[in-house]
Amino acid sequence: MLLSALRLTRIGFRGAWLVGVAGLVVLAAGPAVLRIAGVDSYTVRGGSMAPAVPLGALVLVQHVPASDIVAGDVISFRAPNGTVVTHRVLGRSAGTEPTFITKGDANATPDPDMTPASAVIGRVAVSIPFAGLALVQLATGPGILIAAALLVSLMVAGWFIDELRTTLAAAATRRAATEPAI
Numbered sequence: 001m002l003l004s005a006l007r008l009t010r011i012g013f014r015g016a017w018l019v020g021v022a023g024l025v026v027l028a029a030g031p032a033v034l035r036i037a038g039v040d041s042y043t044v045r046g047g048s049m050a051p052a053v054p055l056g057a058l059v060l061v062q063h064v065p066a067s068d069i070v071a072g073d074v075i076s077f078r079a080p081n082g083t084v085v086t087h088r089v090l091g092r093s094a095g096t097e098p099t100f101i102t103k104g105d106a107n108a109t110p111d112p113d114m115t116p117a118s119a120v121i122g123r124v125a126v127s128i129p130f131a132g133l134a135l136v137q138l139a140t141g142p143g144i145l146i147a148a149a150l151l152v153s154l155m156v157a158g159w160f161i162d163e164l165r166t167t168l169a170a171a172a173t174r175r176a177a178t179e180p181a182i
Helices: 002-036 131-138 141-178
Strands: 039-043 058-062 074-078 084-092 099-103 120-128
Touching (some): 002 039, 039 120, 058 074, 058 131, 074 099, 131 141
Antiparallel strands (some): 039 058, 058 120, 074 084, 074 120
């Protein structure tokens, strides 16, 4: 019974370690792979789109022609100061170089400036709550150390449980060999 519990625990630690390693690989390689596919990723650093796109969310922005953007779409664009903003389109002007009226869902009024099509990065395809915060933290020195320490801890715990299970199994075999048969 104890050996079965240890075996399941070992499998759990190994599974968690594999998921952790796979997660780090995806986080490291993901932005490059997405960029090749025409998708950019940004971390939302303000609450103007809450609750649809909460603070700390990771947004995946697909490049689309300005002619495909309609009222109701959530887009990311470069503000005049260079900041990337993610807001909802309320309306658009006609013409070869349209401009967009945008507004954050949590804001009372539309943005003061119209957004030119040339400033639009693309349409938000996916919003993943809290994932942006995790990426920001993992990009720091302490974040990398914590992630590495967690993975090493899982690996060591799995090894320890494997050794304990082997030792207990060997002890049970020795005990069974020394006991007289009835």
